[in-house]
Amino acid sequence: MTQTTQNEFKIMFWGTRGSLATPDIQCGKAGGNTICVEVECGDHVIICDAGSGIRSLGGKIVSERKYKNINLLLSHAHYDHIEGIPFFAPMSSSEYCVDIRCGKLDGAENTFEVVGGFMRRPYFPVGPEIFMSKTKFHQLEENQSFDISPEIHVKTIPLVHPGGATAYRIEYDNKSFAYVTDTEHSAGETNYDIVEFIDGADLFIYDASLSDDELPEFEGFGHSTWQEGLRMAQSANVKRYFAFHHMPFRCDNALDEIEREINAQMPGSGVAREGYSLVL
Numbered sequence: 001m002t003q004t005t006q007n008e009f010k011i012m013f014w015g016t017r018g019s020l021a022t023p024d025i026q027c028g029k030a031g032g033n034t035i036c037v038e039v040e041c042g043d044h045v046i047i048c049d050a051g052s053g054i055r056s057l058g059g060k061i062v063s064e065r066k067y068k069n070i071n072l073l074l075s076h077a078h079y080d081h082i083e084g085i086p087f088f089a090p091m092s093s094s095e096y097c098v099d100i101r102c103g104k105l106d107g108a109e110n111t112f113e114v115v116g117g118f119m120r121r122p123y124f125p126v127g128p129e130i131f132m133s134k135t136k137f138h139q140l141e142e143n144q145s146f147d148i149s150p151e152i153h154v155k156t157i158p159l160v161h162p163g164g165a166t167a168y169r170i171e172y173d174n175k176s177f178a179y180v181t182d183t184e185h186s187a188g189e190t191n192y193d194i195v196e197f198i199d200g201a202d203l204f205i206y207d208a209s210l211s212d213d214e215l216p217e218f219e220g221f222g223h224s225t226w227q228e229g230l231r232m233a234q235s236a237n238v239k240r241y242f243a244f245h246h247m248p249f250r251c252d253n254a255l256d257e258i259e260r261e262i263n264a265q266m267p268g269s270g271v272a273r274e275g276y277s278l279v280l
């Protein structure tokens with residue numbers, strides 16, 4: 001059982017794979033589950049995105065019985081960020097309160113529609129009426145800030161992604177975690193909104209789907225590169241940077257190589273892998 005000491009600010013990766021789950025043997029070290037990150041701030045738990053990794057996290061939350069109120073922050077509604085919602089065990093129990101937040105997305109009126117829109121025929125057998133938890137759906141305005149508790153402050157900015165996406169910066173106990181995925185940049189053009197947003201963050205995780213060499217081939221898909229993440233981390237004086245949202249074709253040996261290059265420039269930084277945790 002994982003223990004969080006008082007005021008501990010702890011991040012754990014439950015899914016780091018972007019686009020599609022990748023349970024291939026040659027990807028086993030980084031893990032194959034899609035996007036899900038657990039953020040524990042003292043006695044609160046916040047979850048960033050609900051890809052397939054949220055299934056195991058839900059199992060842990062139910063067995064530990066430590067949290068009854070859960071805050072789920074969705075970056076957007078692409079499948080790799082929401083497909084785990086129906087399999088998140090706390091939502092099948094009336095003991096839990098789940099607050100789900102999402103920014104405005106093309107094609108969905110509100111956050112309830114983001115979830116209900118894919119939990120319906122012909123995509124899924126049952127709708128959100130199966131949930132037993134006290135579930136609240138919140139719609140975020142662009143650049144909205146909000147508090148999860150008097151000690152936990154969250155800022156947001158919109159990202160450059162087809163249909164829209166939102167980045168979150170969680171601040172607690174004088175430390176900060178910047179969660180920035182999915183977003184596209186054009187080669188040679190830094191997104192200064194992001195640089196400002198992540199300024200001085202203790203931990204910054206970023207859409208590192210691609211490499212600079214691959215970027216032109218994927219124009220319009222809404223993704224960025226591990227090198228761009230590193231450049232922004234350095235210019236924003238971030239303390240630790242982890243490349244995140246690995247493409248299904250990025251196997252462990254390639255990720256190890258990326259990690260060596262990141263680590264050489266920013267010691268203590270690297271590549272996000274499932275099951276890895278950090279205390280800020």
Ligand SMILES: [Zn+2]
Nearest residue numbers: 018019080182
């Ligand atoms: Zn994604």
Ligand SMILES: [Zn+2]
Nearest residue numbers: 076078161182
């Ligand atoms: Zn996406």
